[in-house]
Amino acid sequence: MRDRRDYYYWQAKKLGYRSRASFKLIQMNRTFKLIKEGDWVxxxxxxxxxxxxxxxELGAKxxxxxxxxxxPIEGVHFIRGDITRExxxxxxxxxxxxxxxxxSDASPKISGKxxxxxxxxxxxxxxxFKIAREVLKDGGNFVVKVFQGEEIQNLFNEFKRFFRFKKFHSPKASRKQSAEIYFVGKGFKRFKAQRNIQQSRV
Incomplete structure (x- = not known):
């Protein structure tokens, strides 16, 4: 019932998007200019x-x-896999x-707690972010969803040193009652990340 009263739900239906979440990325891209034509995403x-x-739609592969x-979506190569696995x-x-x-707009299975x-x-x-550290190019952009709570500042502190621009952001399309927020990092410091990975393996 909640979705049937939701503006973005109906907009997604009208415009042919598979979920209302599409509007979150549209809004964040408008604000932060994350994706440009020709990018690999x-x-x-x-x-x-x-x-x-x-x-x-933004011209990315x-x-x-x-x-x-x-x-299937034209222009998208799909991998079925668990992002926690090597x-x-x-x-x-x-x-x-x-x-x-x-x-990453990935969500865990919700327990309600x-x-x-x-x-x-x-x-x-x-x-x-572990995947991003391995495959994101120097200067690249990273967006990941997280639910707010006691560990969120620690997570921000972990991520922020690897990006020139970094902030938490809640797009307008996020439901008002939702605990979700997005970490937005631009200008990835790839060589710093690689040094960090090497040090952790020693």
């Missing part, structure tokens, strides 16, 4: 494909990843070594 947690649709199936990262790299933009869902979303955001 990695869309994590992509199903049902709303963000991939927007990226293609898209590799989409999700643990769930996704109906073999999924290897499959992503086998399509293309570096990407201009890494996006605020703290648990928050911590699960933090873990998922870290998994998305």
């Amino acid at each position: 990695l869309d994590l947690g992509a199903s049902p494909g709303g963000w991939s649709q927007v990226a293609v 898209v590799v989409a990843v999700d643990i769930n199936p996704m109906e 073999e999924t990262l290897e499959e992503i790299k086998s399509v293309r070594r570096y990407y201009d933009v890494v996006l 605020w703290t648990i869902d928050h911590l699960l979303s933090i873990d998922l955001a870290r998994s998305a």
Whole structure:
């Protein structure tokens, strides 16, 4: 019933988007200029494909990843895989070594318990960033969803040192009652990230 009263739900139906979430990316791209024509975009947690649709409309080539199936979209290469697993990262790299933009609108399975869902979303955001550190090009852009809670500032502190521009942002299309917020990082410092990875392996 909630969706049937929702403006963005009906706009998505009207414009042929697979989910209302498409408007979140449209709005963030308008604000932050994340994707430009010709970019390679990695869309994590992509199903049902709303963000991939927007990226293609913006002129990007898209590799989409999700643990769930996704109906084909022209211009999108789909990988069915778990973003927390190493073999999924290897499959992503086998399509293309570096990407201009890494996006993640992935959500954990919702338990309804605020703290648990928050911590699960933090873990998922870290998994998305682990992939981004490996495949995001120097100067690239990164967007990841997380649920607000006690660990959010720690997550921001972890991510911020790898980007020239960084902030949390809530697009207008996010539901008012939602706990979700997006970390937006622009100008990825790839060489700093690589040093950090090497140090962690020592």
